[in-house]
Amino acid sequence: MSEREKILEVKDMAVTFYSGKKAFTAVSDVNFDVYKGETFALVGESGSGKTTIGRAIIKINPTSAGQVIYKGKQINCKLSEEENKWVIRNIQMVFQDPAASLNERATVDYIVSEGLYNFHLYKDEADRHQKVVNALNSVGLLEEHMSRYPHEFSGGQRQRIGLARAMIMEPDLIIADEPISALDVSIRAQVLNLLNKFKAERGLTQIFIAHDLSVVRFISDRIAVIHKGRIVELAPTEELFLNSLHPYTQSLISAIPLPDPEIEKAKKLIIYDESKHDYSVDKPSFQEIKPGHWIWANQKEMEEYRKIVK
Amino acid sequence: MSEKEKILSASDIVVQFQLRNKMLTAIRHVSLDLYEGETLAIVGESGSGKSVLTKTFTGMLDSNGHIESGTCMFEGKNLYDIKTDAGWEKIRGKKIATVFQDPMTSLNPIIPIGRQITEVIEKHQGKSKEEAKAMAIQLMEEVGIYNAAGRFDEYPFQYSGGMRQRIVIAIALACHPKILICDEPTTALDVTIQAQIIRLIKDLQSQYGYTTIYITHDLGVVANVADRVAVMYAGQIIEYGLVDEVFYDPKHPYTWGLLSSLPQLGIKGSELYAITGTPPSLFDVIKGDAFAPRNPYAMEIDFEEEPPFFKVSDTHYAKTWLLDPRAPKVTPPQQVTTLHERMQEALIKQEKQEGLI
Numbered sequence: 001m002s003e004r005e006k007i008l009e010v011k012d013m014a015v016t017f018y019s020g021k022k023a024f025t026a027v028s029d030v031n032f033d034v035y036k037g038e039t040f041a042l043v044g045e046s047g048s049g050k051t052t053i054g055r056a057i058i059k060i061n062p063t064s065a066g067q068v069i070y071k072g073k074q075i076n077c078k079l080s081e082e083e084n085k086w087v088i089r090n091i092q093m094v095f096q097d098p099a100a101s102l103n104e105r106a107t108v109d110y111i112v113s114e115g116l117y118n119f120h121l122y123k124d125e126a127d128r129h130q131k132v133v134n135a136l137n138s139v140g141l142l143e144e145h146m147s148r149y150p151h152e153f154s155g156g157q158r159q160r161i162g163l164a165r166a167m168i169m170e171p172d173l174i175i176a177d178e179p180i181s182a183l184d185v186s187i188r189a190q191v192l193n194l195l196n197k198f199k200a201e202r203g204l205t206q207i208f209i210a211h212d213l214s215v216v217r218f219i220s221d222r223i224a225v226i227h228k229g230r231i232v233e234l235a236p237t238e239e240l241f242l243n244s245l246h247p248y249t250q251s252l253i254s255a256i257p258l259p260d261p262e263i264e265k266a267k268k269l270i271i272y273d274e275s276k277h278d279y280s281v282d283k284p285s286f287q288e289i290k291p292g293h294w295i296w297a298n299q300k301e302m303e304e305y306r307k308i309v310k
Numbered sequence: 311m312s313e314k315e316k317i318l319s320a321s322d323i324v325v326q327f328q329l330r331n332k333m334l335t336a337i338r339h340v341s342l343d344l345y346e347g348e349t350l351a352i353v354g355e356s357g358s359g360k361s362v363l364t365k366t367f368t369g370m371l372d373s374n375g376h377i378e379s380g381t382c383m384f385e386g387k388n389l390y391d392i393k394t395d396a397g398w399e400k401i402r403g404k405k406i407a408t409v410f411q412d413p414m415t416s417l418n419p420i421i422p423i424g425r426q427i428t429e430v431i432e433k434h435q436g437k438s439k440e441e442a443k444a445m446a447i448q449l450m451e452e453v454g455i456y457n458a459a460g461r462f463d464e465y466p467f468q469y470s471g472g473m474r475q476r477i478v479i480a481i482a483l484a485c486h487p488k489i490l491i492c493d494e495p496t497t498a499l500d501v502t503i504q505a506q507i508i509r510l511i512k513d514l515q516s517q518y519g520y521t522t523i524y525i526t527h528d529l530g531v532v533a534n535v536a537d538r539v540a541v542m543y544a545g546q547i548i549e550y551g552l553v554d555e556v557f558y559d560p561k562h563p564y565t566w567g568l569l570s571s572l573p574q575l576g577i578k579g580s581e582l583y584a585i586t587g588t589p590p591s592l593f594d595v596i597k598g599d600a601f602a603p604r605n606p607y608a609m610e611i612d613f614e615e616e617p618p619f620f621k622v623s624d625t626h627y628a629k630t631w632l633l634d635p636r637a638p639k640v641t642p643p644q645q646v647t648t649l650h651e652r653m654q655e656a657l658i659k660q661e662k663q664e665g666l667i
Contacts, residue, residue: 045500045501045502045503046471046500154588156588157588184355184356184527185355185527185528185529185568185571185572186355186567186568186571186584186585187584187588188571188573189571189573189576189582189583189584189585190584190586192573192576192582193581193582193584196579196581196582211500211501212501213501214530214572214573214574215573217573217574218573218574218576218578218582219573237578241660242659242660251502252501252502254505255501255502255504255505256501256530256574257501257504257505257528257529257530257531257533257534258530258533258574258653259529259530259532259533259557259569259572259574259575259649259653260533260557260649260650260653260654261533261534261536261553261554261557261558262554262650263533263650263653263654263657264530264533264534265533265534267534269505269506269509271502271506272502
């Protein structure tokens, strides 16, 4: 694990939103590394702060504490214009709702080219055209789609356009925020396969933000589970599914509907009771209980987890 | 199943919508029987017609839609003969109630929660204010609202999404409906809340004795709630059967596709099965089997003639030419034939780990 290249490090990050004098800390104590070429998942329910974390990394939401380090360089501070461009170009985002995130009045050609225009990443018009065609082809769309508008496409195709727009920048890292939640079951598989293809062919690193654990299990190498603005558990995917320790993770796993009537009907639900944690004196922190497996716990809980961890 | 009584029987329904001067056929000759006390899950992608179909049972089609043909028998009468709102009010909410996806749109944001429940009780059951309040509080307790009396006068925005959906269920149950239509009731909710709402709908079913139609696109939810399953595609039911039959021995290639593309059944690092293409436009006249252009097993006849329903068992039917005796033998994809095995394997792996603890 240690010899792998860290592409992104997030250290003690917090994001606080202000409304007049009121402050609301949406996420805090966020710690994780993302390694080159992996798919790292942020999983949580609505309001948990998973999207906020993703957006804070690319500076859509300003951080209020901690560090975000991309390729050894802190990026959540004041950056020169050039450095900013470097970050924007290399970290791209794919959004949940492909209808809302594409400019309705622009052609696909323009939407996909916009990044190229902004950064002058093309030699001449022919080169730009070729790059757009390549990007569209790579997501399974055709050259003839270039002159069309987003409303002429289905939801799955729109998400492909969003993906083409990100991939044309040849980014190192993609932050995909619920990229398949708005899509139908049969279309989801197509988009998941595309993300996996880019990972295999181009070594694309991905941060995959989702609420659906079954999707995350399929696509990610490591998972961070977020509850109320904190990462409560972080582990490699199968380790998390087979040896989850935090009761919230366990309740989340137990709630996944399984497509098998016999098993699903016999399933026991685990309901998470937050009040079981007594953090009044013994304060919790984010600790590594075994290599690669982290958990949010206080000393007393750690002792109990250590007894059962394998 | 045969000894059970049919509570609702719809046959040969065609529903059309007038959209931008064009005619869209949303439901194409659907027949459906509902048996007393069962939970029937209708599963399909968006646009397959699952919501439109059930909306015709309560006279709630949008104003640009109409029932072109078909009958829907309920308590000895054809529901489609009802032409007035007054007529529908005797059915809608009272006999057949619906729980919709988004609880915020079903609840009135400026009326206190309690009042929204008592309103229904007073209107449909003619109870006094005091009686209605007592009943409403009891209902709120039954759907799992703690301190129901204390929260009686609160407004919808003071409730969480899951709690709001519980209230919508309470309102739906206030009149002891015979049929409860749950239209994607948990899609807008978090997974942990979803699991609780599903359980609530099941628990109350034995107490209230309603029959459930459960509409969803999530096959995991179907596996949990359903006694029987109907799979819809492009405005038609293309396969139906007992839940075990449809999951463990599906016959229609579209059902195969749906099951195979589930990430739960995917093998990490290998490609997930994906149904190619998109559903057909329902503005067009569909020739043959609507699924044919996306069907890797399609035969010539699939593009020419619409298949009839072929009988698989007394309870299981599928609308695909593959079941015709003249068709070549086709084995379903491996993901489908090994579904139960693989899910069990995963479970055992998990239990083994827990056992070691």
